[in-house]
Amino acid sequence: MTKRRQNVLVSVDSSSPAKRKLSLDDLLQSFILDCKAKNLSILTLKVYEDSVLRMKEAFQEQQMPLDIYTVTSRDIKNYFIAYMINQGKSDNTVNSRIKGIKQFFKYLFTEGWITQNIADELHVVKAEKLMIQTFTKEQVADLLAQPDRNTFTGFRDYTMMMILLETGMRISELCNLKIGDIFFKKSTYKIRLNIKVSA
Known part of the structure; x- marks a missing residue:
């Protein structure tokens, strides 16, 4: 009597070693090229790129390591969003940069660079409604x-x-x-x- 072979499911890491070698700057460049391919406006591209660079600077200024493959939404909230608020950045500036990095992480997840879309866990801050002064x-x-x-x-x-x-x-x-x-x-x-x- 022939013994049947038992099939065993083994989980495979979808992230290739080649992808793991890319730096934050390389990933940002890839992201911006993808945005250009979608024909996004120059202003949008500038906002997206600036948002990621400001996040990188915020971590560096606080001497916190930024590993794009393991960073969590909590890290970003503590060392980027809260950092901007403590610096007195306007609500519009903070929200613009949050939206920029949300698109960045969404791209990384969609393309398989990261295994969790932490963009879903990042939310804009409640902006203060300002009364626009008119001429007399x-x-x-x-x-x-x-x-x-x-x-x-x-x-x-x-x-x-x-x-x-x-x-x-x-x-x-x-x-x-x-x-x-x-x-x-x-x-x-x-x-x-x-x-x-x-x-």
């Missing part, structure tokens, strides 16, 4: 009185200021406004939206 009527009147409307450039500047004031149009939208976008008989205009869709 007197300040608006003073601003509109500045251009010399008897000259071409003065009348042009006054017209642009009035458009911004009356419509709430962004400066970039005003700069992109063409003659063909203005319908004088209907007293209307068309705003060209410059929307970049990320993959």
Whole structure:
């Protein structure tokens, strides 16, 4: 009688030795290249790269080792997020950098560089809602009185200021406004939206 062979499941480490040799700087470069391939904006790339570099600096300044393969969410909360808050960084700055490193760790997990996605355990801080100060009527009147409307450039500047004031149009939208976008008989205009869709 033939004895059947018993199959045994053995866990295999999905991280290859070659991947383990990459430094934080190499992983960051790989991350940024991946973001470029997705056609993310230059500003987004800068925010992501700066976030990771600031995290690296924070650990170094506190003389704490940063092993990207074993670092935990608790380490990042203690030595990066809390560090920024203690330095008096604004809520917007802190949250921007948190979002940046979340994308970085998400990429590392998706590509198999790390075995746990610690990005899921990182959360933005509650930002303080600030009241935006507006101009008084007197300040608006003073601003509109500045251009010399008897000259071409003065009348042009006054017209642009009035458009911004009356419509709430962004400066970039005003700069992109063409003659063909203005319908004088209907007293209307068309705003060209410059929307970049990320993959």
